[in-house]
Amino acid sequence: MRALMITAPGEAAVHDVDPPVAAPGEVVVDVERAGICGTDAEFYSGHMAYLRSGHARFPMRIGHEWMGTVATAGQGVDPAWIGRRVMGDTMLGCSTCRRCRRGAQHVCEDRQEVGIRGHRHGALAEQVTVPASSLHHLPDTLDPALGALVEPGGNALRAVQGARLSPGDRVLIMGPGTIGLLCALFARAAGAEVHVLGLPGPGLDFARTLGLENLWTQETLPDLPLDAIIDAATSSELPGWALSRVEPGGRLVLIGLAGEPSRIDARDLVLGDVTAVGVLSASPALEETIALYAAGTVDPRPLIAATIGLDQVADVLADTRPPGAGPGPKIHIDPRRH
Secondary structure (H helix, E strand, O other), rough: EEEEEEEEEEEEEEEOOOOOOOOOOOOEEEEEEOOOOHHHHHHHHHOHHHHHHOOOOOOOOOEEEEEEEEEEOOOOOOOHHHOOOOEEOOOEEOOOOOOHOOOOHOOOOOOOOOEEEEEOOOOOEEEEEEHHEEEEEEEOOHHHHHOOOHHHHHHHHHHHHHOOOOOOOEEEEEEEOOHHHHHHHHHHHHEEEEEEEOOHHHHHHHHOOOOOOOEOOOOOOOOOOEEEEEEEOOOOOOOHHHHHEEEEEEEEEOOOOOOOOOOOHHHHHHHHHOEEEOOOOOOOHHHHHHHHHHHHEEEEEEHHEEEEOHHHHHHHHOOOOOOOOOOOOOEEEEOOOO
């Protein structure tokens, strides 16, 4: 089969590799749609932290936002999975440690992450192999594009849940990228008054096309009481700034990661009685995300700028947008395209 492989920083190409075989407890999935994430670009640039920690190494087969149809099932897997449309949890815990037994496999110390950690091959390929226990069924009526947006959507939904928004609450979302805009859509669906902070330019311009009206830069943000702030940006300075702006008794949710350490003043946290929440993965919110997409409560498909084949992925990782791409932040891949 064909698979996208990163062999060194700045070096990515499609390779012919042996088709996968399902081990006991696993399934092979025919990948129908997959997304490119900022983490994938970090692997391509060589800056991803797991490359330094030893949790990942080249060659890498990336891709963790995906959907497809189960083709084969290994020993011990219910054959009813075969032929079903699915997406899968990125985080694969060891299943035996205390964290896994408590339902927190996404923070298991020995976890694999599909296409990211533990040399578990990713889904920028014609097929991917994953444990059956990681699968989530997708309704037959759900658009493939939505299926591949469940994983990033689950991250955003968890961030919004961490903000504990009630109808009418005012929330500021920092960073109009894929996760930030998904947060805005989920927060709006929850009845919150949504404000988005970003740099002047295409990100905020695109946010306006989604019907988001309260768009600001740090310089233009009015002096409004903010019940919650969600940091989906990549600036090391923003968490501390956000803590100084959130209302006393409010909530600060951190889902964006900066390349440098971020610092906050714990005195602001304590004296403001602010609750700070960190969000690592989509795992606990995948089923709810599927349900909200299926019900039409949130439709993030406008975020997709283009759907390309595997042969164009290396250019996208090198920060070249596909010809004819729209203004959205997300690029999708159909591995069957040549």
